[in-house]
Amino acid sequence: MRSVVLLLLGVHLSYAGRHSLQYFYTGVSGDINFPEFTAVGLVDEGQFMYFDSNIMKAVPKTEWMRQNEGADYWDSQTQIASGNHPVFINNIQVVKERFNQSTGVHTFQFMVGCELVDDVTTGGYWQYGYDGEDLLSFDKNTLTNIAANPQAVTTKNKWDADRAQSENRKAYLENICIEWLRKYVSYGKNTLERKAAPEVSLLQKDSSSPVICHATGFYPSNIMMTWKKNQDDHNEDVEVISTLPNADGSFQKSISLSVKPEEWKNNPDIYRCVVQHVGGEKVVLLNEKNIKSNSASNNIIAIVVGCLVALAALALIIGLIVWWKKSNGYGKASTNDSDSENSGQPLPKA
Known part of the structure; x- marks a missing residue:
């Protein structure tokens, strides 16, 4: 019946005119049937790009990205993600040592994003987490990092001392991220505003x-x-x-x-x-x-x-979204003490 x-x-x-750009990076350590490293880009919570350490290639996930960005763009995305793969695996080992862990499945996670409402910037966040919990956050207003636990204090102090890196993060959140969000929305306007x-x-x-x-x-x-x-x-x-x-x-x-x-x-x-x-x-x-x-x-x-x-392939990413919502969204930084610590700039090329 x-x-x-x-x-x-x-x-x-009233949701018209609200758009967001987010990137989720995840490194995984341990015996699990999941890529060691993934990078996912979302516009308005819908996936538009994807990379993992099995395929070693950044690929479009929407028709509007396929039609508007060519080989040079995807090559650059592949290079950025490939460069961050070993960084994230190294970061997991560093944090495991901080928590006195040697076995088990562990994740090192990064989220960055910005939002527009009626074409006005409403904020941005830069966050790192470990095993689904907050680790460090970046405050773009004070150009300092916030440690969520004692294990993150060493990295907080290191990142706080790098003023240039903090300025770059602030510039990304307030300018570069917004510029690319506007560009992506223009690409997928018919889809994103339906x-x-x-x-x-x-x-x-x-x-x-x-x-x-x-x-x-x-x-x-x-x-x-x-x-x-x-x-x-x-x-x-x-x-x-x-x-x-x-x-x-x-x-x-x-x-x-x-x-x-x-x-x-x-x-x-x-x-x-x-x-x-x-x-x-x-x-x-x-x-x-x-x-x-x-x-x-x-x-x-x-x-x-x-x-x-x-x-x-989005299973861990959904978990990241839950962590992001639980974290109230704005701010976090990174956690690695080695010279290969480039995860302060794990950003898609603008």
């Missing part, structure tokens, strides 16, 4: 499982999903799952509701999933006819899993 989906009129989410409404479904594995409200296919990534009981927000027994990328560049997100089946089966339409997005706002009533059957929901879940498998 057809699901009853109500379209809310007159509700707007508004695709979410497709919303209610899924349930079995009668005793939580009901999942699943939104997919939407763009941009900003979305609000809530469960309501009658007309009030219902926050108890609710779990929000992070927004994830789909293989086609769109996004998906889910929010689950764990209540006794008889509570909503005996009170049809008392619960509803409300999805607000700039491309379209929808409400799906929680009743038996709107929940996908076991076979249908399994098919949808298989599609979702298939998308995630296709994005397997």
